[in-house]
Amino acid sequence: MAEEKGRVCVTGGTGFLGSWIIKRLLEDGYSVNTTVRADPAERKRDLSFLTNLPNASERLQFFNADLSNPESFSTAIEGCVGIFHTASPIDFAVSEPEEVVTKRTVDGALGILKACVHSKTVKRVIYTSSGSAVSFTGKDKQVLDESDWSDVDLFRTVKPFGWSYGVSKTLAEKAVLQFGEQHGLDVVTLVLPFIVGRFICPKLPDSIEKALVLVLGTNFEPYSTHHISFIFLCLLIEIDLNNFEI
Ligand SMILES: NC(=O)c1ccc[n+]([C@@H]2O[C@H](COP(=O)([O-])OP(=O)(O)OC[C@H]3O[C@@H](n4cnc5c(N)ncnc54)[C@H](OP(=O)(O)O)[C@@H]3O)[C@@H](O)[C@H]2O)c1
Structure with a gap:
């Protein structure tokens, strides 16, 4: 090898x-x-x-x-x-x-x-x-x-x-x-x-789940709307939504 x-x-x-x-x-x-x-x-x-x-x-x-x-x-x-x-x-x-x-x-x-x-x-x-x-x-x-x-x-x-x-x-x-x-x-x-973006592992990464809280409607407390909006923008640019397995 x-x-x-x-x-x-x-x-x-x-x-x-x-x-x-x-x-x-x-x-x-x-x-x-x-x-x-x-x-x-x-x-x-x-x-x-x-x-x-x-x-x-x-x-x-x-x-x-x-x-x-x-x-x-x-x-x-x-x-x-x-x-x-x-x-x-x-x-x-x-x-x-x-x-x-x-x-x-x-x-x-x-x-x-x-x-x-x-x-x-x-x-x-x-x-x-x-x-x-x-x-x-x-x-x-x-x-x-x-x-x-x-x-x-x-x-x-x-x-x-x-x-x-x-x-x-x-x-x-x-x-x-x-x-x-x-x-x-x-x-x-x-x-x-906090890292967001495309992922190749089958499990939805925690950080992406947290970033998508507004989309997924999951319960998550700490981030301000401002922060979430910014992350969401990053996700719109980066994430391949076909990659989802929740
Ligand atoms: N993602 C972020 O936003 C972020 C931000 C700051 C720092 N980090 C750091 O970056 C690193 C990777 O994060 P990630 O987002 O890739 O997390 P992740 O997707 O949850 O991956 C964590 C990995 O650690 C393994 N693991 C957990 N407990 C273990 C144990 N007891 N023994 C051996 N392996 C164990 C998990 O294995 P299983 O598959 O078996 O669970 C998984 O492979 C971590 O050190 C994290 O603290 C991440």
């Missing part, structure tokens, strides 16, 4: 971002190891949206891994030159205790970074953080930079919509940056805003 550009690991390959990243990496000539967690109902997962991607049959491999078992990612990372760590519990409804979600997010990320160091082949780690890790400061600041972090205690006290996700992303980003510095690992964190 030709691996001219090297092999890259993408965690959370079934997700909105993960699946796009896999598609682009395959198009760009990389080989990809992606991690997928087992279906909770133990059904066989339909991964045809990934296996049917151009070049997938020659260059895409699947591995089972779960953030609840941080060591489970090591086989997928072995021999890779880089990693996109996108897998994350996204539980806006706070159906699990915050400490559980945070521990899974932080320990999972650190397990992945340890496997990267151990591999001796990984040159760079890209971690998808979130605007929620910087925006909930409690201060009236219009421009935020690397020195700004969301206030975890404030999250836990005020409990705004999606607060436990915000706590988990804030603490995970801090942890991965600190680990990178301590171990000389090149860790890049992307502070992503």
Whole structure:
């Protein structure tokens, strides 16, 4: 198997971002190891949206891994030159205790970074953080930079919509940056805003569902009409409505 550009690991390959990243990496000539967690109902997962991607049959491999078992990612990372760590519990409804979600997010990320160091082949780690890790400061600041972090205690006290996700992303980003510095690992964190657009995964991504709240009539509290109008405009431009499976 030709691996001219090297092999890259993408965690959370079934997700909105993960699946796009896999598609682009395959198009760009990389080989990809992606991690997928087992279906909770133990059904066989339909991964045809990934296996049917151009070049997938020659260059895409699947591995089972779960953030609840941080060591489970090591086989997928072995021999890779880089990693996109996108897998994350996204539980806006706070159906699990915050400490559980945070521990899974932080320990999972650190397990992945340890496997990267151990591999001796990984040159760079890209971690998808979130605007929620910087925006909930409690201060009236219009421009935020690397020195700004969301206030975890404030999250836990005020409990705004999606607060436990915000706590988990804030603490995970801090942890991965600190680990990178301590171990000389090149860790890049992307502070992503709300993402909308076309998707290639079969499940309607959470962020798109939230953006389409006015269209779908689903119950969702936090965004202003102004914000939603802007997102809706983006969707009109970007989304292929035939792609819907709700
Ligand atoms: N989309 C946005 O607007 C947005 C904004 C800011 C930041 N982000 C960040 O971008 C990344 C990707 O987001 P997304 O929108 O692509 O989310 P997504 O579509 O919900 O994908 C999340 C992925 O994480 C996997 N995952 C969840 N819990 C896991 C666990 N315990 N072990 C292993 N894998 C697990 C999911 O697997 P299953 O298929 O098994 O559920 C799925 O593949 C996340 O880190 C998120 O925090 C996204």
